[in-house]
Amino acid sequence: MNTIIIEGLSFSLPLFIIAIGGIYSEGSGITNLALEGLLGFGAFFGGLSYAILSRTFGGDPTILIYASLGFAMVGGALLALLHALMCIKFKANQVISGVVINMLSVALTAFLANQINASFFGQPSNKFLLEVFPKATIPLLSRIPLLGAVFTDFYIFELIIISVALFMAYLLYKTPAGMHIRACGDNPHALAAAGGNVQKVRFWSVITSGALSGLGGMCFAYSISTTFSPNIYMGFGYLAIAAYIFGSWKIGPTFLACILFGFARSGGYVLVQKLKLPSSYGDLVLTLPYIVTLVLLLFFSSTNKPPRALGEVYDQAKR
Amino acid sequence: MKKTNLIKRLFILCCGKGRHQLLRTSLFCIFLSLLAGILLLLLLGKNPLEAYRSILQGAGILPKPRYAGRKNQLTDFMSLLNYTTPMVFAALSVAVALKCGIFNICVSGIMVFSAFMATVLVGYSDLNPLVAKILVVLVGALSGALVGILIGYLKHRFNMNEVVVAIMLNYIISYVVSFFIQTRFIDPITRQSVAVGQNARLTLFDYPVGNLKMEIALVFPLALLAVFALKFMLDRTRFGFELKAVGSNSKASNYAGIQVGRAVVCTMLISGALAGLAGVSYYLGSNASIQPRVLPALGFDAIAVALLGNTSAIGSLFASLLVMIFDCGTTYMSSRMQVLREIAALITSILLLFSAIGIFFRNLADRFQQEAEEV
Numbered sequence: 001m002n003t004i005i006i007e008g009l010s011f012s013l014p015l016f017i018i019a020i021g022g023i024y025s026e027g028s029g030i031t032n033l034a035l036e037g038l039l040g041f042g043a044f045f046g047g048l049s050y051a052i053l054s055r056t057f058g059g060d061p062t063i064l065i066y067a068s069l070g071f072a073m074v075g076g077a078l079l080a081l082l083h084a085l086m087c088i089k090f091k092a093n094q095v096i097s098g099v100v101i102n103m104l105s106v107a108l109t110a111f112l113a114n115q116i117n118a119s120f121f122g123q124p125s126n127k128f129l130l131e132v133f134p135k136a137t138i139p140l141l142s143r144i145p146l147l148g149a150v151f152t153d154f155y156i157f158e159l160i161i162i163s164v165a166l167f168m169a170y171l172l173y174k175t176p177a178g179m180h181i182r183a184c185g186d187n188p189h190a191l192a193a194a195g196g197n198v199q200k201v202r203f204w205s206v207i208t209s210g211a212l213s214g215l216g217g218m219c220f221a222y223s224i225s226t227t228f229s230p231n232i233y234m235g236f237g238y239l240a241i242a243a244y245i246f247g248s249w250k251i252g253p254t255f256l257a258c259i260l261f262g263f264a265r266s267g268g269y270v271l272v273q274k275l276k277l278p279s280s281y282g283d284l285v286l287t288l289p290y291i292v293t294l295v296l297l298l299f300f301s302s303t304n305k306p307p308r309a310l311g312e313v314y315d316q317a318k319r
Numbered sequence: 320m321k322k323t324n325l326i327k328r329l330f331i332l333c334c335g336k337g338r339h340q341l342l343r344t345s346l347f348c349i350f351l352s353l354l355a356g357i358l359l360l361l362l363l364g365k366n367p368l369e370a371y372r373s374i375l376q377g378a379g380i381l382p383k384p385r386y387a388g389r390k391n392q393l394t395d396f397m398s399l400l401n402y403t404t405p406m407v408f409a410a411l412s413v414a415v416a417l418k419c420g421i422f423n424i425c426v427s428g429i430m431v432f433s434a435f436m437a438t439v440l441v442g443y444s445d446l447n448p449l450v451a452k453i454l455v456v457l458v459g460a461l462s463g464a465l466v467g468i469l470i471g472y473l474k475h476r477f478n479m480n481e482v483v484v485a486i487m488l489n490y491i492i493s494y495v496v497s498f499f500i501q502t503r504f505i506d507p508i509t510r511q512s513v514a515v516g517q518n519a520r521l522t523l524f525d526y527p528v529g530n531l532k533m534e535i536a537l538v539f540p541l542a543l544l545a546v547f548a549l550k551f552m553l554d555r556t557r558f559g560f561e562l563k564a565v566g567s568n569s570k571a572s573n574y575a576g577i578q579v580g581r582a583v584v585c586t587m588l589i590s591g592a593l594a595g596l597a598g599v600s601y602y603l604g605s606n607a608s609i610q611p612r613v614l615p616a617l618g619f620d621a622i623a624v625a626l627l628g629n630t631s632a633i634g635s636l637f638a639s640l641l642v643m644i645f646d647c648g649t650t651y652m653s654s655r656m657q658v659l660r661e662i663a664a665l666i667t668s669i670l671l672l673f674s675a676i677g678i679f680f681r682n683l684a685d686r687f688q689q690e691a692e693e694v
Contacts, residue, residue: 033482086672090679095422095482099622100671106616107664114659115363238486245483280501283612287494290487301479 004266005149012262013161014219018240019247019254020168021212026249027172028205029185031311033098034083035213036237037105038076042214043221044109045075047128047228048116061131068130069157069218076214077207079105084206088199091313110230127229133157133222157219164215169251181205185307188314198314213237242293248304261289327687334684341629344677348627349641352670359665365656377651378644394533401522401536401605403643408542408597409621410628410635411549412590417630418553419586420566425470425485427618428492429463429591430598434609435496436462437599439504442515451519452537459599460592467591471584489614497611506608514607521604538600545593550632562586594618623671642667
């Protein structure tokens with residue numbers, strides 16, 4: 001049981017922060033299928049910065065680990081900048097732009113990782129090795145039966161994610177800026193009439209989603225493989241999309257969806273182990289979140305309310 | 320008339336209004352991405368012209384300086400056609416769906432599914448080669464069509480976003496197929512599914528023609544046929560008209576008496592069948608086995624290819640050829656010039672990036688033209 005909770009949380013929380021990124025972008029009216037590419041590029045950027053920093057400065061890896069999280073956010077934001085430009089300035093089809101960004105991200109990271117490893121670090125590889133992220137256990141709370149597992153052996157980045165997530169939720173629902181973002185997604189003309197700048201709000205929302213996805217991607221890189229490698233493109237970005245659609249574009253329900261996905265995954269793995277099934281049954285477990293999403297969408301897609309102006313290019317002249 | 324500067328006038332010439340505006344914009348996008356490729360190669364310190372020539376040589380468009388025994392330019396070109404065949408089917412699949420306003424990103428998943436069905440049902444049998452090959456094509460198209468219908472039905476009946484459904488289906492198919500391959504059909508050495516028999520392969524390898532040994536893609540004529548059939552359907556038939564009408568405005572089409580649901584489901588049937596053909600010509604043609612847990616990148620590249628071809632049937636054919644020339648030629652180029660093979664995917668995605676903003680170029684050119692005319 002403890003394993004399910006510990007493993008489940010370390011998967012759910014990065015997924016959650018990526019989904020919040022998606023909510024920011026889509027909440028402001030820009031469809032964001034690019035989450036997969038953004039998280040991968042963020043992880044690449046973080047991994048690269050870690051590789052460079054640890055070679056030039058050496059010393060204590062802990063600081064570098066936290067720095068790499070920051071760089072991952074920068075990397076995600078950089079690629080998101082491209083998505084924002086394509087969708088807002090160049091008025092490209094947002095879905096297509098998202099797919100292209102994903103492809104570009106895969107191609108670019110594969111090329112750069114190979115090239116940089118070959119020409120600067122002198123080794124033919126497409127990976128950047130990372131350190132194990134520090135873990136912690138809270139002394140007293142971890143003794144609580146069952147619930148204690150939440151406070152046992154968790155990665156420190158889970159704390160970071162939770163605090164960032166709380167801040168983002170506060171920003172979106174309790175501040176004027178958040179109000180503007182949500183207005184942008186539902187009725188951009190109303191925002192324009194109230195004196196807001198639709199393009200600008202959308203631009204920053206997309207950038208934010210890139211930064212959050214980068215953070216989530218880096219956490220995946222640490223928790224799943226402790227390397228950056230092309231294996232980061234496992235479809236977690238798409239899973240995050242499923243999570244926030246499932247959560248009807250609201251942060252609270254999305255959190256529950258992410259927890260459900262994470263626990264379904266870790267629970268399935270534990271089940272496969274307990275029943276002593278061959279590891280290939282793990283593949284069936286992996287389909288669970290997707291099947292759950294499909295079935296639930298089947299029932300809820302009529303009540304599910306996406307932002308009303310989602311995917312529409314903002315045209316000031318339109319009524 | 321005010322003297323507009325030269326760059327603006329050139330730009331209007333490239334993307335402005337007039338005949339073949341779409342074609343000219345596409346060519347302009349190709350030109351821009353080739354330019355980006357040149358910059359990239361210069362950054363790497365390679366000679367870009369030499370690199371581009373090696374790409375063409377590798378793809379069998381230009382002759383190489385020397386060939387291995389029983390190979391020549393023709394064999395290279397035939398192998399290019401072999402790799403292009405699945406891309407043509409996949410691009411057509413995306414294009415026809417886009418015409419109806421549906422964004423089909425399930426092509427990869429459908430490819431895996433149809434190839435798996437064909438492999439299991441026909442690939443391991445010892446049927447007569449002719450019967451086996453025909454069955455492979457039929458099974459591929461049918462199983463693809465089934466998935467297509469499912470997506471179309473879910474979209475129409477339950478108003479589900481087809482992109483989300485397609486993404487979910489992609490992963491469900493990938494993992495379930497991987498499960499069956501790993502439990503039943505795994506080849507312990509290659510870690511892929513057991514290779515299908517020669518009788519079911521849609522590509523003949525090392526087939527002697529004269530004193531050459533070449534690859535012959537048996538379904539390439541079928542791909543050409545599909546291109547022209549689709550063009551005929553879209554331009555000349557009632558269904559094609561309805562399909563495009565639904566794509567441009569489904570509410571207006573409904574009001575005009577077109578059965579929107581039927582059009583959506585039938586379009587996805589065609590799109591799915593084409594994706595299924597792409598699957599069998601990829602996994603039972605140029606490859607012989609399925610790698611578990613991997614969605615073919617070709618299915619996603621096809622989206623870009625269809626866009627580059629302006630979602631028209633003929634355009635998709637030429638766009639697939641162009642992208643595959645890059646893909647096939649890069650192997651030769653990278654071995655000759657010590658450039659990483661990944662550069663092909665990079666240039667392709669830059670190309671897609673530019674073709675995605677083709678509409679921006681057209682609008683910009685129109686605006687420049689207006690400015691030039693007004694003053």
